[in-house]
Amino acid sequence: xxxxxxxxxxxxxxxxxxxxxxxxxxxxxxxxxxxxxxxxxxxxxxxxxxxxxxxxxxxxxxxxxxxxxxxxxxxxxxxxxxxxxxxxxxxxxxxxxxxxxxxxxxxxxxxxxxxxxxxxxxxxxxxxxxxxxxxxxxxxxxxxxxxxxxxxxxxxxxxxxxxxxxxxxxxxxxxxxxxxxxxxxxxxxxxxxxxxxxxxxxxxxxxxxxxxxxxxxxxxxxxxxxxxxxxxxxxxxxxxxxxxxxxxxxxxxxxxxxxxxxxxxxxxxxxxxxxxxxxxxxxxxxxxxxxxxxxxxxxxxxxxxxxxxxxxxxxxxxxxxxxxxxxxxxxxxxxxxxxxxxxxxxxxxxxxxxxxxxxxxxxxxxxxxxxxxxxxxxxxxxxxxxxxxxxxxxxxxxxxxxxxxxxxxxxxxxxxxxxxxxxxxxxxxxxxxxxxxxxxxxxxxxxxxxxxxxxxxxxxxxxx
Amino acid sequence: xxxxxxxxxxxxxxxxxxxxxxxxxxxxxxxxxxxxxxxxxxxxxxxxxxxxxxxxxxxxxxxxxxxxxxxxxxxxxxxxxxxxxxxxxxxxxxxxxxxxxxxxxxxxxxxxxxxxxxxxxxxxxxxxxxxxxxxxxxxxxxxxxxxxxxxxxxxxxxxxxxxxxxxxxxxxxxxxxxxxxxxxxxxxxxxxxxxxxxxxxxxxxxxxxxxxxxxxxxxxxxxxxxxxxxxxxxx
Numbered sequence: 001x002x003x004x005x006x007x008x009x010x011x012x013x014x015x016x017x018x019x020x021x022x023x024x025x026x027x028x029x030x031x032x033x034x035x036x037x038x039x040x041x042x043x044x045x046x047x048x049x050x051x052x053x054x055x056x057x058x059x060x061x062x063x064x065x066x067x068x069x070x071x072x073x074x075x076x077x078x079x080x081x082x083x084x085x086x087x088x089x090x091x092x093x094x095x096x097x098x099x100x101x102x103x104x105x106x107x108x109x110x111x112x113x114x115x116x117x118x119x120x121x122x123x124x125x126x127x128x129x130x131x132x133x134x135x136x137x138x139x140x141x142x143x144x145x146x147x148x149x150x151x152x153x154x155x156x157x158x159x160x161x162x163x164x165x166x167x168x169x170x171x172x173x174x175x176x177x178x179x180x181x182x183x184x185x186x187x188x189x190x191x192x193x194x195x196x197x198x199x200x201x202x203x204x205x206x207x208x209x210x211x212x213x214x215x216x217x218x219x220x221x222x223x224x225x226x227x228x229x230x231x232x233x234x235x236x237x238x239x240x241x242x243x244x245x246x247x248x249x250x251x252x253x254x255x256x257x258x259x260x261x262x263x264x265x266x267x268x269x270x271x272x273x274x275x276x277x278x279x280x281x282x283x284x285x286x287x288x289x290x291x292x293x294x295x296x297x298x299x300x301x302x303x304x305x306x307x308x309x310x311x312x313x314x315x316x317x318x319x320x321x322x323x324x325x326x327x328x329x330x331x332x333x334x335x336x337x338x339x340x341x342x343x344x345x346x347x348x349x350x351x352x353x354x355x356x357x358x359x360x361x362x363x364x365x366x367x368x369x370x371x372x373x374x375x376x377x378x379x380x381x382x383x384x385x386x387x388x389x390x391x392x393x394x395x396x397x398x399x400x401x402x403x404x405x406x407x408x409x410x411x412x413x414x415x416x417x418x419x420x421x422x423x424x425x426x427x428x429x430x431x432x433x434x435x436x437x438x439x440x441x442x443x444x445x446x447x448x449x450x451x452x453x454x455x456x457x458x459x460x461x462x463x464x
Numbered sequence: 465x466x467x468x469x470x471x472x473x474x475x476x477x478x479x480x481x482x483x484x485x486x487x488x489x490x491x492x493x494x495x496x497x498x499x500x501x502x503x504x505x506x507x508x509x510x511x512x513x514x515x516x517x518x519x520x521x522x523x524x525x526x527x528x529x530x531x532x533x534x535x536x537x538x539x540x541x542x543x544x545x546x547x548x549x550x551x552x553x554x555x556x557x558x559x560x561x562x563x564x565x566x567x568x569x570x571x572x573x574x575x576x577x578x579x580x581x582x583x584x585x586x587x588x589x590x591x592x593x594x595x596x597x598x599x600x601x602x603x604x605x606x607x608x609x610x611x612x613x614x615x616x617x618x619x620x621x622x623x624x625x626x627x628x629x630x631x632x633x634x635x636x637x638x639x640x641x642x643x644x645x646x647x648x649x650x651x652x653x654x655x656x657x658x659x660x661x662x663x664x665x666x667x668x669x670x671x672x673x674x675x676x677x678x679x680x681x682x683x684x685x686x687x688x689x690x691x692x693x694x695x696x697x698x699x
Contacts, residue, residue, distance in 0.1 A: 008642075008644060012645065321649075324645050324648045357638065358641075358645070359638065360633060361508060361598070361638070362598035362635070363602035364598075367602055384510040384512050387509070399509075403514045410500040410518045411520070411521040420473055442643045442646065442650070443682050444681035444682045445678065446677065446678065449473060451476060453476035453495075
């Protein structure tokens with residue numbers, strides 16, 4: 001697939017959207033900066049190193065920790081289901097609902113479920129899935145996918161929300177955010193009570209205790225996982241961490257990096273179904289561990305660090321490209337820099353070959369990544385893989401030829417100098433062809449120097 | 465001195481300025497005339513094979529240089545960081561690249577750390593804002609140095625912009641593969657420059673300045689772009 005140039009252009013030319021993205025991400029940038037600074041968190045860099053080391057160790061010993069996790073979940077009375085694909089995960093839920101005669105479930109925010117088109121799969125079989133995170137709920141009403149990993153409705157203003165509510169819920173135009181929240185709460189409270197199943201994601205899976213950890217700010221995840229009789233958690237296999245004590249590192253980094261909170265409003269530790277004597281909690285608990293291509297990523301010792309991601313979204317907020325093109329112009333649910341490195345690995349580098357190139361390699365992403373994923377380095381690696389494929393396919397011949405010629409000339413100084421001197425003659429003529437035309441579409445071309453530095457030096461040497 | 469292909473072809477005055485500053489400090493400047501490019505355009509576009517050929521030529525040309533002064537954070541980083549990636553499967557050239565690393569100096573860092581001067585006796589009247597180029601900032605950790613040098617220039621007032629660390633949108637071939645995104649990034653940067661009231665934007669990377677200058681000219685704004693060396697050479 002080629003880059004969606006028209007849509008990108010539309011996003012850039014839409015001042016309302018640009019303002020929404022720029023201020024939305026800008027707010028998250030400012031909030032993060034306040035809570036990772038030297039005064040607030042002096043050991044921030046050490047925490048990042050520690051988080052990286054724990055993730056590296058876990059990913060390198062993933063089979064061990066997944067087995068440990070499984071046996072501990074079972075010990076608490078839960079069940080673990082390994083799902084190779086999204087279809088397998090959806091089928092499990094569909095079968096369970098059918099078996100119990102259930103027609104509706106509530107969901108808390110989960111990018112993993114977005115990744116596998118979970119809601120669409122269920123709805124095809126008439127099982128209704130209701131999103132209960134406010135942003136996700138708005139998007140579900142508007143039939144859109146998340147714009148951002150953490151702030152799914154980042155691109156919408158309260159006026160947009162008012163319009164969506166009027167259209168989809170038939171309520172009167174309401175632009176006050178608190179009142180909008182009340183409208184959503186009114187609808188969702190009933191859904192929580194009616195739903196037979198609650199589906200959640202998981203931020204961390206703790207191998208040595210068998211507990212799952214869910215962080216959130218609205219309390220909807222806590223309700224989704226405790227009110228319905230059945231709780232199903234869907235999580236990628238890379239979400240496992242070895243020990244509960246590792247959370248000291250990860251919880252400290254996740255909220256700060258994502259929204260600038262030292263801790264999110266709710267942090268739920270869920271270990272299995274309600275036990276005897278407990279008042280709250282589900283009767284049944286299922287943990288769906290999703291592969292969906294993750295084991296393929298494990299094969300490459302360098303690129304597998306992409307699996308360290310804790311989905312904080314900081315790289316999106318700090319990415320100057322994301323901040324211009326927005327979340328919906330990326331080909332998959334994971335947008336921004338992390339999307340640009342994982343999408344080609346999940347879908348293959350031959351799909352969306354433009355994606356690793358949609359970066360100025362400014363490095364802002366790597367600087368804020370709490371688990372220190374070397375995003376620019378992986379982008380370069382993916383670029384190399386794309387050009388290798390193109391070499392084999394013999395496609396994009398002009399670009400390859402240009403670089404081959406450039407390299408040929410650059411190792412022959414005499415020819416380089418000759419061409420350079422001619423180049424300055426031809427410079428004014430080229431805005432109409434190829435790359436320079438693209439350059440000139442946005443900017444005035446630089447005036448070529450009348451005398452190159454090489455020429456200046458030669459003249460100076462000659463006169464002294 | 466390695467002037468870089470951009471300076472050689474488009475901004476030779478930057479090379480001239482560096483020569484002047486270094487000679488005033490008593491250095492003898494050599495310019496190996498067989499030099500061409502560091503190979504970064506090819507490397508960043510995924511053409512590692514082509515980049516390797518160019519990098520190899522660079523090693524040949526500069527093998528015996530005592531100190532290699534580079535008027536660009538980006539090209540410095542290519543040589544001192546990414547040559548190691550380019551030659552990762554060739555132990556002999558990898559060793560050569562590593563041997564070269566400590567001798568490669570971004571211009572402002574050379575002045576402060578090798579020559580140990582922060583005042584080169586320059587005079588420049590006007591309000592100036594400084595653009596942190598991404599590779600200098602994040603790969604070479606150059607942030608305070610150029611500002612220290614600017615602070616010692618007589619007549620110069622440094623006005624910091626909010627978005628000093630934000631990318632100008634150049635990104636090599638990114639600027640022609642995604643011209644609209646690149647242009648929009650530059651315009652955001654320029655908005656921030658304008659708010660400072662500065663009439664000059666200074667950087668240590670000519671390619672960023674080429675990008676900014678192009679968009680500034682297109683918009684007809686009264687702001688000029690100068691390489692740090694040009695400011696330090698002026699009297």
